[in-house]
Amino acid sequence: MSYEKALEALADPTRRALFERIGKTPSSVGELADAFPISQPAVSQHLRVLREADLVQVRREGTRRIYGVSREGLGALRAYVESFWSDVLSAFADGASQSSEGAAQ
Amino acid sequence: MSYEKALEALADPTRRALFERIGKTPSSVGELADAFPISQPAVSQHLRVLREADLVQVRREGTRRIYGVSREGLGALRAYVESFWSDVLSAFADGASQSSEGAAQ
DNA sequence: AGTGGAAATAAGTATTTACTTATATAAGTC
DNA sequence: GACTTATATAAGTAAATACTTATTTCCACT
Numbered sequence: 625m626s627y628e629k630a631l632e633a634l635a636d637p638t639r640r641a642l643f644e645r646i647g648k649t650p651s652s653v654g655e656l657a658d659a660f661p662i663s664q665p666a667v668s669q670h671l672r673v674l675r676e677a678d679l680v681q682v683r684r685e686g687t688r689r690i691y692g693v694s695r696e697g698l699g700a701l702r703a704y705v706e707s708f709w710s711d712v713l714s715a716f717a718d719g720a721s722q723s724s725e726g727a728a729q
Numbered sequence: 730m731s732y733e734k735a736l737e738a739l740a741d742p743t744r745r746a747l748f749e750r751i752g753k754t755p756s757s758v759g760e761l762a763d764a765f766p767i768s769q770p771a772v773s774q775h776l777r778v779l780r781e782a783d784l785v786q787v788r789r790e791g792t793r794r795i796y797g798v799s800r801e802g803l804g805a806l807r808a809y810v811e812s813f814w815s816d817v818l819s820a821f822a823d824g825a826s827q828s829s830e831g832a833a834q
Numbered sequence: 835a836g837t838g839g840a841a842a843t844a845a846g847t848a849t850t851t852a853c854t855t856a857t858a859t860a861a862g863t864c
Numbered sequence: 865g866a867c868t869t870a871t872a873t874a875a876g877t878a879a880a881t882a883c884t885t886a887t888t889t890c891c892a893c894t
Contacts, residue, residue, distance in 0.1 A: 628742070628745070631739045631745070632740045634736050634740075635739075636851090638852080639852095640733070640736070647816060647817060647820075652870080652871090653872090662852090662853070662854095663854065664870085664871075665856095665871090665872075665873080666852070666853055666854080668872055669872090686862070686870090687861045687869060687871085688869090688870060688871080689871065693820075695818075698813065698814055699814070705810050706807065709804070709807045712800055715752075741881090741882075743882080743883095757840080757841090758842090767882090767884095768884065768885080769840085769841070769842095770842075770843080770883085771884080774842090774843090774883085775882085776841095777843095791892070792890075792892060793840060793841080794842095836894090837893085838893090839892090839893105840889100840890085840891085840892105841888105841889085842888080842889070843889085844885105844886080844887070845884100845887100846886105847882105847884080848884100849882080849883090850879100850880080850881075850882090851879085852877105852878095852879085852880090853877085853878085853879095854875100854876080856873105856875085857872100858871105859871085859872070859873085860872090861869085862868085862870100863868080863869100864865105864866085864867080
């Protein structure tokens, strides 16, 4: 749906690192705050942006909140990039206008 | 190579719009400056960022410069998203831990 | 070489944003 | 209900950035 928000969310290096870490192992806010050199509120703020981009998902576990990757936002981003990519490929096949390039792929 | 720069470049709405327009029809700086409600230098600055992210490519044509999409940066971004996506899918297949989701794909 | 047009760079500015510390909310435990 | 632990929100700040106008660079043409 909104690949725009996904792009904006993943543009920031810290937020991207948080997202990648969450992708490998779902984590609580505290675990993330321990693993990264920023404060807990900073982590929460980043998580909020990632959540609003549908890139992550929360699950309550007692008093903690476990953040994991959501497929919604990532899927939207993937669809966008993929469609753009195929457009570019077909434009290249048509025109073959890109001068400084060698073989395809 | 550097999907990071591609993400940062495409995060800005104006720059993303420029990139999408260039994807449809390669254009000169002047044409872009006419088509968008920003000044020519602003266009040039955005093009520079897109160029440094290997998302666009320049070709000289007389005194003008025609910008077209480059496959380098877009391919890098695509590879990143794609690999992340497949990781998420396999993690989902393993754990099936995402609570609020329905069927796969 | 001199002129004209196209694009890049320089310099300055207002907005955005990624952080901080302080505080509030929420859930589990006694 | 009081206390502790975990997370979110409030408020403020310094750095990044997307624009502007002014100027420079670069190419074509005479």
